[in-house]
Amino acid sequence: MRAALATLPADPDRENEDFAAAAPGAAVLLDGAGVGGAETGCAHGVAWFSSTLGALLLRSITAHSVRPLAECLADSIGLVRSLHEGTCDLAYRASPTSTVVVARVGAGALEYLVLGDSSLLLADRDGGTTVVTDRRLDEVGKRLRGRVDALPTGSPEHAAALAEYRDALTGLGTGRTASGSPVLIRGRLNTR
Numbered sequence: 013m014r015a016a017l018a019t020l021p022a023d024p025d026r027e028n029e030d031f032a033a034a035a036p037g038a039a040v041l042l043d044g045a046g047v048g049g050a051e052t053g054c055a056h057g058v059a060w061f062s063s064t065l066g067a068l069l070l071r072s073i074t075a076h077s078v079r080p081l082a083e084c085l086a087d088s089i090g091l092v093r094s095l096h097e098g099t100c101d102l103a104y105r106a107s108p109t110s111t112v113v114v115a116r117v118g119a120g121a122l123e124y125l126v127l128g129d130s131s132l133l134l135a136d137r138d139g140g141t142t143v144v145t146d147r148r149l150d151e152v153g154k155r156l157r158g159r160v161d162a163l164p165t166g167s168p169e170h171a172a173a174l175a176e177y178r179d180a181l182t183g184l185g186t187g188r189t190a191s192g193s194p195v196l197i198r199g200r201l202n203t204r
């Protein structure tokens with residue numbers, strides 16, 4: 013397996029909130045996210061969150077090669093929680109979250125999991141490409157973001173609409189659901 017990794021911070025003056033890593037037969041990619049302009053309640057920050065979760069996740073999917081990817085993700089989220097629940101407010105609205113893409117090769121098949129708006133591209137043998145994306149963020153954005161933008165900034169109505177939007181985003185389970193079972197796009201492809 014060949015691996016090439018490249019990430020860039022969204023802004024050169026800010027920390028890189030992306031994390032990508034690979035091991036033989038396994039790869040993870042996370043795009044950390046806070047909601048723009050919001051406090052996160054976490055003293056560590058979004059870059060710490062995505063890199064710590066990503067590293068723990070890569071460890072989990074390689075150390076436990078037959079454990080389902082969703083369970084490896086739940087374990088890793090639980091570990092990240094335990095690292096900062098004593099110091100940070102994890103119930104805070106808009107606490108750090110992350111997209112997650114995981115892929116693992118084993119027993120002649122590729123398993124994958126996609127959570128949030130990062131995409132997995134699968135190259136077919138015949139030269140085609142299959143894109144795997146979780147579209148739920150788009151749906152929430154379409155449904156609620158327009159109202160936030162239409163209301164005057166600083167008004168109580170704007171604050172309430174923004175809070176509802178943040179709750180909807182974080183409620184998708186992008187990284188903060190330690191024990192819940194977020195709906196994930198999961199798949200399995202034969203590689204033989």
Ligand SMILES: [Zn+2]
Nearest residue numbers: 054056096100
């Ligand atoms: Zn923290």
